[in-house]
Amino acid sequence: MTQAPTSQSESKAAQSMTSQPTSFEITTQMKLEWLRQMQLIREFENRTMQAYQQAKIGGFCHIYTGQEACAVGTIAAVNDDDPVVTAYRDHGHALARGMTPDACMAEMFGKIHGCAKGKGGSMHMFDKPNWLFGGHGIVGAQTPLGAGLAFAEKYKLEVMGEGKKKVSLAYLGDGAIDQGAFHEALNYSAVHDIPCIFIIENNGYSMGTAIHRHTANADNLISRGQSYGINSVEIDGLDICDLYNEFKPFVEQCRENSRPGFVDLKTYRYQGHSMSDPQKYRTKDEVEEYKEKDSIARLLGQLMDSGDMTEDSWKAMQKEIKEQVRAAMKFAEESPAPESSELFTDVYANPEKNLSPTAVYTHGLNNPLL
Amino acid sequence: MTTLPTIEPVTSDIHPAIEHNLEMPAMLPNDQLPPFEGDRIIQYREALREAMSEEMRRDKRVFLLGEEVAQYNGAYKISQGMLDEFGPKRIIDTPISENGFAGMAIAAAMSGLRPIVEFMSWSFSFVAADPILNNAPKMLYMSGGQFGCPIVFRGNDGAGGQLASTHSWCVEALYANVPGLKMAIPSNPYDAKGLLKTAIRDPDPVFFMESERMLGDKAHVPEEEYYIPFGQARLAREGDAVTLVSFGRPVNFCLQAAETLAAEGIEVDVLDMRTIRPLDIESIIERVKITNKVLVVDQSWPFASIASEVITQICERCFDWLDAPPARLNTEDVPTPYAKGLEYEYLPNPERIVGAVKELLGVNA
Ligand SMILES: Cc1ncc(C[n+]2csc(CCOP(=O)(O)OP(=O)(O)O)c2C)c(N)n1
Ligand SMILES: [Mg+2]
Numbered sequence: 001m002t003q004a005p006t007s008q009s010e011s012k013a014a015q016s017m018t019s020q021p022t023s024f025e026i027t028t029q030m031k032l033e034w035l036r037q038m039q040l041i042r043e044f045e046n047r048t049m050q051a052y053q054q055a056k057i058g059g060f061c062h063i064y065t066g067q068e069a070c071a072v073g074t075i076a077a078v079n080d081d082d083p084v085v086t087a088y089r090d091h092g093h094a095l096a097r098g099m100t101p102d103a104c105m106a107e108m109f110g111k112i113h114g115c116a117k118g119k120g121g122s123m124h125m126f127d128k129p130n131w132l133f134g135g136h137g138i139v140g141a142q143t144p145l146g147a148g149l150a151f152a153e154k155y156k157l158e159v160m161g162e163g164k165k166k167v168s169l170a171y172l173g174d175g176a177i178d179q180g181a182f183h184e185a186l187n188y189s190a191v192h193d194i195p196c197i198f199i200i201e202n203n204g205y206s207m208g209t210a211i212h213r214h215t216a217n218a219d220n221l222i223s224r225g226q227s228y229g230i231n232s233v234e235i236d237g238l239d240i241c242d243l244y245n246e247f248k249p250f251v252e253q254c255r256e257n258s259r260p261g262f263v264d265l266k267t268y269r270y271q272g273h274s275m276s277d278p279q280k281y282r283t284k285d286e287v288e289e290y291k292e293k294d295s296i297a298r299l300l301g302q303l304m305d306s307g308d309m310t311e312d313s314w315k316a317m318q319k320e321i322k323e324q325v326r327a328a329m330k331f332a333e334e335s336p337a338p339e340s341s342e343l344f345t346d347v348y349a350n351p352e353k354n355l356s357p358t359a360v361y362t363h364g365l366n367n368p369l370l
Numbered sequence: 371m372t373t374l375p376t377i378e379p380v381t382s383d384i385h386p387a388i389e390h391n392l393e394m395p396a397m398l399p400n401d402q403l404p405p406f407e408g409d410r411i412i413q414y415r416e417a418l419r420e421a422m423s424e425e426m427r428r429d430k431r432v433f434l435l436g437e438e439v440a441q442y443n444g445a446y447k448i449s450q451g452m453l454d455e456f457g458p459k460r461i462i463d464t465p466i467s468e469n470g471f472a473g474m475a476i477a478a479a480m481s482g483l484r485p486i487v488e489f490m491s492w493s494f495s496f497v498a499a500d501p502i503l504n505n506a507p508k509m510l511y512m513s514g515g516q517f518g519c520p521i522v523f524r525g526n527d528g529a530g531g532q533l534a535s536t537h538s539w540c541v542e543a544l545y546a547n548v549p550g551l552k553m554a555i556p557s558n559p560y561d562a563k564g565l566l567k568t569a570i571r572d573p574d575p576v577f578f579m580e581s582e583r584m585l586g587d588k589a590h591v592p593e594e595e596y597y598i599p600f601g602q603a604r605l606a607r608e609g610d611a612v613t614l615v616s617f618g619r620p621v622n623f624c625l626q627a628a629e630t631l632a633a634e635g636i637e638v639d640v641l642d643m644r645t646i647r648p649l650d651i652e653s654i655i656e657r658v659k660i661t662n663k664v665l666v667v668d669q670s671w672p673f674a675s676i677a678s679e680v681i682t683q684i685c686e687r688c689f690d691w692l693d694a695p696p697a698r699l700n701t702e703d704v705p706t707p708y709a710k711g712l713e714y715e716y717l718p719n720p721e722r723i724v725g726a727v728k729e730l731l732g733v734n735a
Contacts, residue, residue, distance in 0.1 A: 058710055059532030110532070110709030121534045121708030137536040138494065139466045178465035179497065206466055208442035214465040281442065337711050347704050357672050359703035 024248040026241055028308045031299060034076060034240050035309075036317060038068040038296045041092045043318075043325045044101055045271075048091065048108065048122075051329070052275050057108040060137075061122040064092035066270035069295035070201050071096040071171075073243040074265070077251050078169060083131045083149035085142045086171035088123035089201075089269075090135030093171065098130040101328035103369060111335035113368050118338045119346070129369055140179025143198065146170020147185045147260075150196040154258060167195045167255045175206025177224060178215055189260035190228040197254055197261040198225070201237065203269045208281040225262025237267035238295045241302070380515070387510055387518040388573040389482035392429065395571060397599035406560055406604075408590035415448045415585040417559040418524075421566035422449070422486060424595055426456055429484060432570060435462035435471060436488030436525075445490050446526070446585055472498035472523070476505045479521040484570065489525030492579065493539040506575040507550030522569045524578035527555070528619055528669050529706055531583060532713055538706035542617070543670035545577055546646050546679070552600060553646040555579040557621035559589040561644055564598030571597065581619045601648030605657070609637030612727055613657040615680055616667040617643045620718050624667050627723035638727060646676055654680065655688045662693040665726055667718050672700035699726040 045065045051057045064071070071092040075084065086093045094104050099115060107114025108122050116124055125135040133149060136142040150168035157163050176182055177200060189196050200221060204211050211218045225232030231253065235246050247263065254261040268290040272279045303309035345364025348355060355361060384391050412420075426432045433456075434449060440463040443450040453461045464471040468489065475485035489495045495502060502523055509519040529538040546553050552574050556562040562580070569576035606621060607628050614624045621642045628638050639657050643650060658664050664684060668677035677698035684696050702716045728734070 059530075059534060059708060060537065107708075110711070116708075118709035118712070119534070119705075119707045121532060123537075124534060124708070137534070138497065140497075141536075175466045178467045178470075180467070180469050181497070207445070208438050209463060209465075213441075213463065338707075338709050340712070340715055343702055343704055343707060343712050343715060356703040358700065361704075 024245070024252075026244060028303075028306070030076065031241070031303055032308065034072050035296065035299050035303065036321065037072045037096055038240070038299070039318065040101070040321050040324065041065075041068045041072070041095050042296060043321050044091060044095060044104070044328070047325050047329055048105070049271070049275070051105075051108070056333075057122065058110070059121050059123070060088065061108070061275045062089040062273065063269070063271040063275070064089055066290065066294075067201055067203060067237070067267045068092055069240040069243055069299075070199070070237045070265050070267050073237075073240040074169060074199060074247055077244055077248040078167060081131055082166050083133055083153065083168045084171075085133040085146045085149060085168070086135055087139070087142055087173060087176065088135055088137045089173070090123065090125045094125035094127060094132060094135070097127060097132045099125065099127045099132065101325055102331040103127075105328040105332040106335045109332040109335070110337060111332055112338045112342070112365065113331065113335035115367075115369055117342060117346070117365065117367060119342070127369060140172065140176040140181040143170055143172055143176065143179070143182045143185040144188075146198065147189045147194050147196045150189070150194045150260075151192070154194065165195075165255050165258070167197055167251055167261075169197050169199060171199045171201055173206065174200055174202040174204065174211050174221070175209070175214060176200075177221065178206070186225065186228045186230060186260065186262070190230050193258045194260055195254045195258045197251065197263060199263045199265055201267055202264055203267050205269070205273070205281070207273045208277070210281065221264040222262060230260045230262045232262035232264070234264040234266065237265040238293050238298065240295055240299055384573050385510065385515065385518055387513070387515055388520055390431070391573065392571070394573075395568075395597045397568075397597060400602060400604055403564070403598065404592040404594060404596050406590070408592065410590055410593055411588050412559060412591050413585065414559045414562050414580070414587045415446060417563040417591045418448050418566055418580065419450065419452065420591070421563045421570070423452060423455065425567060425570040426452075426460065431482065432484040432486065433460040433462065434486045434488060435464055435475060437464055437466055437490050439463060439488050444488075446582065448585070449488070468494055468498035469501065473501035473505065475521060476501050476509070476519060479506075479519045479575075480509060480517045484520055486522045486524065486570065489523060491530070491537060491539075491582075492525050492527040492541045493537045495523070495525070495541065496539075502575075502577075503545070503548055507548050510574075511550060518573055519575045520573045522566070522576045522578055524566070524569075524580060526582040526585075527579035528581050528583070529713060529717060530581075532708055532710055533706070534708040535705040540670045540701065541577075542579060542646055543668075543675045546676060547674075551575045551577055551647065553577045553579065554600065554644065555618035555646055556644065557584070557616075557618050557642050559587060559591045561598060561604075561642070563591050564596050565600075565644060567595065568597045568600060572600070579618055584619055584622075598644065600645045601650045603644055603650040603653040604642045605639060605653070606642045607638070607640040609639045610661055611636050611638050612663040612665055612730055613639040613641060613654070613661045614665050614667055614723070614727070615641045615643060615654055617646055617676060618669065620667045620669050623718060623720045623723055626720040627727065630720065630724050631727055636727065636731065636733070649680065649683070651680075651683050651687060654684060655691075658684060658688050659691050662691055663730055664692070664696045665723075665730055666696070666698045667723055668698060668700050669718055670700060671703050672698065673703065675700055694730055697726060697730050699723060
């Protein structure tokens with residue numbers, strides 16, 4: 001494998017790379033931060049469900065509860081400027097990536113201060129400053145995008161002498177591995193040494209279809225990656241420390257060798273597929289069984305055992321998070337709906353005349369995240 | 371000198387490439403179909419189910435496949451109970467592999483079966499664009515008349531309610547461009563049953579457009595079997611000022627707009643086209659000759675839309691009968707927004723239709 005040329009430019013990003021710690025030790029600080037992030041996602045999703053029931057949020061809305069350790073643990077293992085792309089179950093990734101709960105909730109309320117100015121909704125969380133390239137609704141469609149994100153960073157480095165060695169993270173569900181796009185992305189990445197890490201958030205169900213009913217060789221998903229010569233691992237996605245311990249060195253290997261990776265990240269969703277799912281395909285016992293292995297409770301237990309967290313400090317953390325999410329609800333509530341004129345903005349970057357027989361396109365308001 | 375064998379021309383109505391053809395059922399004019407009004411009130415989704423179930427009972431070659439159609443009873447409960455009645459060999463759950471299962475179903479159709487393929491949404495059909503556009507509609511032609519493709523692709527089309535840009539597609543303008551396919555787009559439960567039954571019996575590939583927003587609509591649906599001929603529009607409301615021509619869900623917007631306009635003394639026609647290909651241009655011409663003004667209300671985007679096609683045909687066929695330029699009202703020419711208010715403004719909603727009619731009539735809004 002050829003070593004990528006070192007960057008000529010003295011960019012900040014390049015400097016931060018060299019100052020990365022080489023050991024992958026998990027500090028108490030990190031654990032506390034993960035706990036905070038996971039609890040934030042859980043609280044956020046609780047309020048999302050409430051708001052959906054009150055019809056403040058519409059459309060398709062997929063709740064991340066139960067899977068928090070996946071987004072938080074994997075995103076913790078990459079750099080802030082490593083690109084990330086995911087599917088429609090994306091609130092957790094957005095928050096873990098650093099989107100404010102305000103922008104995320106306002107988006108779901110269809111408001112102008114949302115991350116997509118209210119044009120995208122629950123399934124389309126985009127955050128350019130935080131290198132989040134979306135929430136995508138078509139099952140599997142984000143997978144080639146994930147490969148493309150890593151391709152672009154590699155190209156910038158090798159052809160333009162800019163940037164640094166990056167990996168991309170492409171998240172998809174277990175159902176999405178049945179799509180052709182997934183296999184094409186894997187093959188391409190393997191042939192062209194593209195450092196995209198394909199993370200299957202394997203929650204055991206594709207909508208109402210249990211994994212054994214929708215995909216072949218369901219107990220051995222990593223065979224998918226292996227068949228393309230891609231380094232592939234199975235990781236327990238419910239224990240964030242284990243997850244990080246296994247995933248972090250895996251990431252650095254992919255980065256160093258400029259090779260794709262494949263992760264079967266085993267997890268579980270507590271809620272229905274979307275907000276309109278009667279869940280007749282699984283038993284309440286099964287859900288309860290997984291709740292016993294809850295990733296937040298587990299990390300909290302560890303922190304309590306080690307004396308790094310007390311009942312009081314946990315209460316304080318929860319209170320602070322509740323406040324933060326309550327403020328986000330208020331923010332979303334108070335942000336105005338987009339003006340009618342916003343219908344015709346952001347359609348073209350260069351809105352020339354006669355592009356449409358009926359519409360006149362403009363640039364409109366700048367995105368609040370930019 | 372070689373003597374070439376004589377080849378006989380095809381004389382039957384239905385192409386001999388279609389194996390084990392059943393006769394197409396009698397295609398009756400509107401006034402011989404069972405009454406549109408009545409008191410057997412069921413949902414649009416039940417009407418679809420009834421059509422599929424009746425055809426499956428009649429013909430073992432008919433089967434249904436798609437995501438969540440069997441054990442989950444349909445993502446939108448259209449196929450509810452069908453697994454119980456027909457079993458897993460005929461009501462088939464698929465992985466999320468549209469390209470794969472659409473392609474498989476096409477070959478099954480070529481082999482003499484009669485698949486019904488459910489796309490959870492037509493928005494997901496793009497993943498299967500190659501088989502459904504490159505195989506199904508061209509098979510008969512490419513094989514020089516050897517292989518037909520009697521298949522129905524059906525699913526939700528159009529904005530479903532804040533589903534945003536990727537999940538709100540109106541695919542009719544894109545797909546209707548392709549010769550070899552037929553396209554039906556029922557606006558109400560009665561038509562949903564009668565058109566779907568015809569679609570299943572038809573020996574050609576039929577693209578069948580439903581709408582998530584209409585699945586719960588309730589209306590009279592006759593219990594008996596009936597087949598609505600393709601290319602036979604229904605005059606849903608008769609007026610004299612303007613002829614509104616529409617398809618699918620927007621027909622209902624037109625009917626609402628017509629009520630509003632009637633309250634102001636403006637009576638309009640609402641012509642429910644029912645199918646896009648074939649297009650019942652004769653019925654349009656007949657009404658245009660009476661009202662002399664036409665507005666086409668179409669949920670696809672304006673550029674190269676269904677409305678563009680209808681208006682072109684109107685200009686070609688009855689230009690001299692028009693008292694005003696033919697008008698169209700489309701969905702706004704932008705990707706579908708999520709925000710509720712924006713989405714409503716984006717659609718060819720009743721208020722926009724009222725405005726367009728008044729503009730056409732030169733009446734102050
Ligand atoms: C191409 C396509 N087909 C179907 C759908 C409808 N759909 C949305 S999510 C989903 C299930 C996906 O399951 P999985 O990939 O396991 O992700 P999870 O929802 O479990 O996170 C389906 C069938 C879609 N969005 N896109
Ligand atoms: Mg899943």
